Amino acid sequence: MAEQTPYKGQVPGSIPGGPRGELGVGGLPLKEQLEQLIRLQDIDNRRGILRNEIDRSPERIEFARQGLVEKQKALARVHAEAETCNQQKREKERDLETCEERLSKTRSRQSDIKTNKEYQIHLQEIENLKTEKGRVEEELLVLMEQLEELKRKEADLAQDIKTTEESFELERQRLEKQSLAFSGELSAVEKEREMILPTVEPKLLKLYQQLKNLHRELAVVPIQHGTCGGCHMNIPPQMIAEVRSRLRILTCTQCQRIVYWPVMVEQAAAVRDAGSPQAPAASS
Ligand SMILES: [Zn+2]
Numbered sequence: 001m002a003e004q005t006p007y008k009g010q011v012p013g014s015i016p017g018g019p020r021g022e023l024g025v026g027g028l029p030l031k032e033q034l035e036q037l038i039r040l041q042d043i044d045n046r047r048g049i050l051r052n053e054i055d056r057s058p059e060r061i062e063f064a065r066q067g068l069v070e071k072q073k074a075l076a077r078v079h080a081e082a083e084t085c086n087q088q089k090r091e092k093e094r095d096l097e098t099c100e101e102r103l104s105k106t107r108s109r110q111s112d113i114k115t116n117k118e119y120q121i122h123l124q125e126i127e128n129l130k131t132e133k134g135r136v137e138e139e140l141l142v143l144m145e146q147l148e149e150l151k152r153k154e155a156d157l158a159q160d161i162k163t164t165e166e167s168f169e170l171e172r173q174r175l176e177k178q179s180l181a182f183s184g185e186l187s188a189v190e191k192e193r194e195m196i197l198p199t200v201e202p203k204l205l206k207l208y209q210q211l212k213n214l215h216r217e218l219a220v221v222p223i224q225h226g227t228c229g230g231c232h233m234n235i236p237p238q239m240i241a242e243v244r245s246r247l248r249i250l251t252c253t254q255c256q257r258i259v260y261w262p263v264m265v266e267q268a269a270a271v272r273d274a275g276s277p278q279a280p281a282a283s284s
Contacts, residue, residue: 231255
């Protein structure tokens with residue numbers, strides 16, 4: 001390849017399986033290549049966040065639904081409890097009827113009594129039946145109170161569920177709307193990405209992608225206070241001077257990230273923004 005470009009990029013440091021040496025020729029000047037790479041990195045990071053947000057949306061909706069599901073389960077439990085209690089109450093009512101029938105039958109036999117002893121037994125029998133009836137009545141009262149309490153609980157829960165359903169529905173709509181907005185932003189970001197990709201030198205792009213896979217968020221970092229913006233190791237003054245000279249693209253010898261001198265990018269961005277205003281980012 002002919003070397004007639006504004007830069008002859010050498011990439012020091014070792015990147016496993018990655019390209020070394022020249023970063024190609026032609027295309028945009030180095031300064032702008034770096035600028036494009038930083039934009040690409042911002043776009044890729046935003047793209048990652050948006051994809052993650054979109055992927056997690058159904059899970060978030062399910063999570064929001066959990067509160068409602070738990071309350072519905074609680075209502076089903078209370079309802080079942082009330083059913084059982086009601087059944088016990090009906091049984092107890094039948095017991096009471098039986099007691100009353102036995103009492104009136106026993107009382108009706110009073111005319112058949114002949115002796116005093118028989119009379120004493122008869123009175124005792126009535127007394128026993130009255131005691132039995134009293135006990136059944138007490139038990140019935142307890143069941144009625146329990147049933148009333150359960151019905152109250154059931155009504156409270158049903159009301160609570162209604163409110164929860166309403167707030168869940170609002171939350172679901174909010175999350176779906178948000179996800180839709182993220183999808184819209186994602187397609188705008190994808191379009192912008194497709195426009196940037198061809199403007200970056202293929203070798204530089206390949207290096208960037210390898211670094212991105214290795215370091216996730218940061219593949220291109222500014223030099224900050226004489227250190228690498230990625231791993232924070234000191235960068236030798238000679239290398240800083242080379243980075244500032246804009247003649248080569250250099251990578252950190254520790255973490256292999258592509259480093260840049262922040263001021264030059266800021267200046268380039270200022271010039272670009274003054275010349276052609278950037279399209280506003282996609283909004284929801
Ligand atoms: Zn580093």
